[in-house]
Amino acid sequence: MRTRPLKVALLGCGVVGSEVARIMTTHADDLAQRIGAPVELAGVAVRRPSKVRDGIDPALVTTDATALVKRGDIDVVVEVIGGIEPARTLITTAFAHGASVVSANKALLAQDGAALHAAADEHGKDLYYEAAVAGAIPLIRPLRESLAGDKINRVMGIVNGTTNFILDKMDSTGAGYQEALDEATALGYAEADPTADVEAFDAAAKAAILAGIAFHTRVRLDDVYREGMTEVTAADFASAKNMGCTIKLLAICERAADGGSVTARVHPAMIPLTHPLASVRGAYNAVFVESDAAGQLMFYGPGAGGAPTASAVLGDLVAVCRNRLSGATGPGESAYAALPVSPMGDVVTRYHISLDVADKPGVLAQVATVFAEHGVSIDTVRQHGRQDGDGEASLVVVTHRASDASLSGTVEALRKLDTVRGVASIMRVEGE
Amino acid sequence: MRTRPLKVALLGCGVVGSEVARIMTTHADDLAQRIGAPVELAGVAVRRPSKVRDGIDPALVTTDATALVKRGDIDVVVEVIGGIEPARTLITTAFAHGASVVSANKALLAQDGAALHAAADEHGKDLYYEAAVAGAIPLIRPLRESLAGDKINRVMGIVNGTTNFILDKMDSTGAGYQEALDEATALGYAEADPTADVEAFDAAAKAAILAGIAFHTRVRLDDVYREGMTEVTAADFASAKNMGCTIKLLAICERAADGGSVTARVHPAMIPLTHPLASVRGAYNAVFVESDAAGQLMFYGPGAGGAPTASAVLGDLVAVCRNRLSGATGPGESAYAALPVSPMGDVVTRYHISLDVADKPGVLAQVATVFAEHGVSIDTVRQHGRQDGDGEASLVVVTHRASDASLSGTVEALRKLDTVRGVASIMRVEGE
Ligand SMILES: NC(=O)c1ccc[n+]([C@@H]2O[C@H](COP(=O)([O-])OP(=O)(O)OC[C@H]3O[C@@H](n4cnc5c(N)ncnc54)[C@H](OP(=O)(O)O)[C@@H]3O)[C@@H](O)[C@H]2O)c1
Ligand SMILES: NC(=O)c1ccc[n+]([C@@H]2O[C@H](COP(=O)([O-])OP(=O)(O)OC[C@H]3O[C@@H](n4cnc5c(N)ncnc54)[C@H](OP(=O)(O)O)[C@@H]3O)[C@@H](O)[C@H]2O)c1
Numbered sequence: 001m002r003t004r005p006l007k008v009a010l011l012g013c014g015v016v017g018s019e020v021a022r023i024m025t026t027h028a029d030d031l032a033q034r035i036g037a038p039v040e041l042a043g044v045a046v047r048r049p050s051k052v053r054d055g056i057d058p059a060l061v062t063t064d065a066t067a068l069v070k071r072g073d074i075d076v077v078v079e080v081i082g083g084i085e086p087a088r089t090l091i092t093t094a095f096a097h098g099a100s101v102v103s104a105n106k107a108l109l110a111q112d113g114a115a116l117h118a119a120a121d122e123h124g125k126d127l128y129y130e131a132a133v134a135g136a137i138p139l140i141r142p143l144r145e146s147l148a149g150d151k152i153n154r155v156m157g158i159v160n161g162t163t164n165f166i167l168d169k170m171d172s173t174g175a176g177y178q179e180a181l182d183e184a185t186a187l188g189y190a191e192a193d194p195t196a197d198v199e200a201f202d203a204a205a206k207a208a209i210l211a212g213i214a215f216h217t218r219v220r221l222d223d224v225y226r227e228g229m230t231e232v233t234a235a236d237f238a239s240a241k242n243m244g245c246t247i248k249l250l251a252i253c254e255r256a257a258d259g260g261s262v263t264a265r266v267h268p269a270m271i272p273l274t275h276p277l278a279s280v281r282g283a284y285n286a287v288f289v290e291s292d293a294a295g296q297l298m299f300y301g302p303g304a305g306g307a308p309t310a311s312a313v314l315g316d317l318v319a320v321c322r323n324r325l326s327g328a329t330g331p332g333e334s335a336y337a338a339l340p341v342s343p344m345g346d347v348v349t350r351y352h353i354s355l356d357v358a359d360k361p362g363v364l365a366q367v368a369t370v371f372a373e374h375g376v377s378i379d380t381v382r383q384h385g386r387q388d389g390d391g392e393a394s395l396v397v398v399t400h401r402a403s404d405a406s407l408s409g410t411v412e413a414l415r416k417l418d419t420v421r422g423v424a425s426i427m428r429v430e431g432e
Numbered sequence: 433m434r435t436r437p438l439k440v441a442l443l444g445c446g447v448v449g450s451e452v453a454r455i456m457t458t459h460a461d462d463l464a465q466r467i468g469a470p471v472e473l474a475g476v477a478v479r480r481p482s483k484v485r486d487g488i489d490p491a492l493v494t495t496d497a498t499a500l501v502k503r504g505d506i507d508v509v510v511e512v513i514g515g516i517e518p519a520r521t522l523i524t525t526a527f528a529h530g531a532s533v534v535s536a537n538k539a540l541l542a543q544d545g546a547a548l549h550a551a552a553d554e555h556g557k558d559l560y561y562e563a564a565v566a567g568a569i570p571l572i573r574p575l576r577e578s579l580a581g582d583k584i585n586r587v588m589g590i591v592n593g594t595t596n597f598i599l600d601k602m603d604s605t606g607a608g609y610q611e612a613l614d615e616a617t618a619l620g621y622a623e624a625d626p627t628a629d630v631e632a633f634d635a636a637a638k639a640a641i642l643a644g645i646a647f648h649t650r651v652r653l654d655d656v657y658r659e660g661m662t663e664v665t666a667a668d669f670a671s672a673k674n675m676g677c678t679i680k681l682l683a684i685c686e687r688a689a690d691g692g693s694v695t696a697r698v699h700p701a702m703i704p705l706t707h708p709l710a711s712v713r714g715a716y717n718a719v720f721v722e723s724d725a726a727g728q729l730m731f732y733g734p735g736a737g738g739a740p741t742a743s744a745v746l747g748d749l750v751a752v753c754r755n756r757l758s759g760a761t762g763p764g765e766s767a768y769a770a771l772p773v774s775p776m777g778d779v780v781t782r783y784h785i786s787l788d789v790a791d792k793p794g795v796l797a798q799v800a801t802v803f804a805e806h807g808v809s810i811d812t813v814r815q816h817g818r819q820d821g822d823g824e825a826s827l828v829v830v831t832h833r834a835s836d837a838s839l840s841g842t843v844e845a846l847r848k849l850d851t852v853r854g855v856a857s858i859m860r861v862e863g864e
Binding site: 019023027030031033034130136137138141142145146147148149150151216276279291292293294295296297298299300301302305307308310311312313314315316317318319322323326327328329331334336337 | 451463581745746750
């Protein structure tokens with residue numbers, strides 16, 4: 001074993017960074033054995049230098065992250081600051097000064113992955129980011145390496161723990177969205193400003209990263225259709241139950257049936273209770289992968305949290321350090337397939353539509369005609385009058401598979417019918 | 433991209449090998465892009481040369497596997513013959529003649545993994561075997577690489593599809609073992625001689641491999657406690673249901689609570705219906721991993737079959753080819769921890785014991801005394817007289833956690849009691 005240590009610069013020492021530092025210290029001997037050389041924490045960049053940080057030598061702490069990555073003797077930079085800047089500039093500076101990089105930064109990777117990979121390649125360095133998607137769950141490496149000889153057709157997952165916690169609460173207790181969100185906030189599962197989670201920005205970033213790796217194609221954040229889960233209601237859960245389903249916020253990356261294009265989207269959807277993703281509880285994450293040869297695989301585990309995320313960061317750190325010792329680099333960006341990313345209108349799936357309609361004869365015929373005219377074939381319809389006898393009824397339509405564009409056209413036309421008082425909800429049905 | 437192809441020798445062209453050859457042909461362009469050079473099938477060794485093999489150029493087929501691996505121009509040998517010899521000698525010969533090796537051979541890896549790894553190291557070559565454990569499921573790579581910065585405490589999995597199919601049948605239909613086995617055989621899930629599966633030799637080999645990787649310790653096949661599932665009865669399933677459990681054949685690799693030793697074992701066990709492994713249906717496999725930082729992870733997918741296994745083989749093939757191009761090797765054997773492997777007697781778990789006892793007062797007191805004398809604390813007891821009024825009753829005891837040695841001592845003493853007519857079944861209770 002080499003005795004001269006590899007030097008690691010830690011950028012950020014918050015929820016994730018503090019756990020990275022802790023494990024680097026407590027597991028130092030194991031890491032050295034697994035890498036083939038000791039690793040040494042050479043510096044820790046933070047915003048607030050005076051904050052007391054357990055187990056961190058204060059002499060290592062600096063607010064000058066740029067100077068740290070420019071030192072020139074750093075082997076690996078671990079970026080766990082988050083956000084776009086200064087993280088982006090620090091990472092490219094690190095490459096330019098001879099370091100490889102491990103990052104947990106999904107927002108940055110989804111937005112600028114291609115440029116960062118290009119910078120890594122230019123300098124012959126590694127860029128690893130297992131922690132950026134689904135926290136502790138080994139996912140990037142299995143998709144990129146274990147399935148490298150296979151053809152992935154679909155990746156469908158629960159990749160945001162906060163929203164899964166909220167939806168699980170709504171499902172199990174009948175609570176409404178706000179009540180479940182309040183509980184998630186009180187328990188620390190949701191941040192004070194939950195926008196990134198509940199509006200699915202976080203999940204969309206992960207979908208872009210996953211689609212890129214699965215399909216060997218650059219998928220930009222803008223290519224990902226995104227719909228949050230703030231409008232999911234207790235009534236939706238009741239409808240889902242009627243169908244033997246539950247509701248999950250899913251990130252879905254698909255290859256079109258003809259193989260010539262791909263789509264990526266994030267939205268709430270009904271899935272059958274028998275689907276493995278339906279039983280993913282609380283803040284857990286799980287990702288279902290379908291490929292030509294392997295068939296159906298699922299990866300399950302904690303999607304966030306300091307220690308779990310640090311586990312993924314450290315797995316990358318070991319790999320990057322090993323590469324450094326052997327003079328090799330791991331697999332970089334693979335975008336050779338360069339498939340077109342189709343818009344949401346091209347996505348084909350099933351739909352569950354609840355309509356408020358006038359309670360009189362002929363309405364069903366009218367509604368059915370609109371579906372037929374738009375080429376959307378109906379699987380089942382349930383019609384029931386309201387208890388309050390206000391002359392309104394509910395109509396629940398479940399369709400066969402149809403394109404999102406056809407469905408949108410159908411809904412637009414339905415809204416124009418006099419007898420349709422409102423479209424109460426539209427929910428996609430997946431995983432059947 | 434390099435234009436000179438990497439040469440692959442395929443040893444064996446049966447269930448798995450024929451799929452490897454097929455995918456190498458149909459996905460040739462993708463493989464070339466992902467590797468950075470084309471791969472060429474340079475020879476195929478089989479036993480029966482005259483057998484017609486779809487899509488295989490007959491000019492490549494040979495019965496002289498030794499000559500093929502000795503050719504000197506082979507980059508990677510894919511060993512999918514199975515069994516100990518000639519596979520072992522072919523693999524070591526391959527290393528000596530400059531090739532790296534991908535194998536799916538769990539029996540060989542479990543028995544001779546250390547020697548094979550040493551041979552690979554001696555010649556600076558790679559030995560990869562993702563397909564040897566849990567077929568298509570990425571497991572070896574996640575354990576060895578993704579979790580390389582973490583401390584794995586337990587690996588518990590369903591790693592044999594045949595026995596899971598049989599147990600699932602027994603559970604869902606109430607069938608007995610023989611009936612379920614017959615159905616598995618008829619459907620092609622069990623081989624004509626099912627011994628390796630039902631007596632858990634196959635699962636034991638996988639447990640040895642998993643324990644070795646998880647604990648960075650050499651675990652020999654002999655170190656694995658092995659108990660088949662041929663004696664599981666419909667009555668056991670009824671008992672399990674009473675406890676809110678089902679029965680699975682589990683491979684369990686554990687680090688002792690004090691961290692100073694490890695155990696590996698394979699046996700049928702009750703697990704709660706709420707445990708993620710309980711819902712693994714049919715011939716699927718799943719492995720649950722618990723580590724310090726990542727927490728609980730699960731990997732799920734098809735554990736066997738030609739195409740799924742070939743997916744894993746090809747993932748390894750891509751990695752090994754990439755290593756070859758960069759002049760590096762992947763992680764080899766890691767056995768630095770060299771922890772002692774404790775015998776089964778040291779394993780601590782809970783037990784479900786069914787006794788046939790005389791239906792008279794005082795029996796429970798006698799039985800309870802025996803448990804107490806051996807330091808095995810009782811959680812619950814259920815006692816019920818038989819319908820046929822033959823003077824016998826059943827006593828079902830569920831214990832708290834106790835060592836296997838204490839439990840064995842208890843059972844031995846129970847058998848000596850006049851009032852105990854027989855020990856109907858002993859089943860471990862896991863996953864709580
Ligand atoms: N938390 C999770 O569960 C989780 C899971 C997966 C991925 N991630 C990703 O991991 C990254 C870090 O997340 P986190 O939860 O650990 O964040 P955090 O708790 O907010 O920590 C951020 C750290 O960065 C430091 N920092 C902020 N701006 C800085 C600057 N300009 N220069 C130097 N240091 C600066 C902060 O310093 P102070 O300590 O002085 O404030 C803090 O130590 C993010 O990309 C996030 O998306 C997090
Ligand atoms: N099948 C699965 O689902 C699965 C899953 C995981 C791992 N594995 C492992 O994969 C390996 C192969 O399994 P398999 O199911 O593909 O076996 P298989 O169908 O029995 O095929 C064995 C192949 O090896 C050839 N062969 C046998 N002896 C040979 C010799 N002395 N020299 C050259 N070729 C020889 C056979 O030739 P002929 O074609 O002429 O008979 C046949 O092509 C085993 O290690 C197994 O444990 C299998």
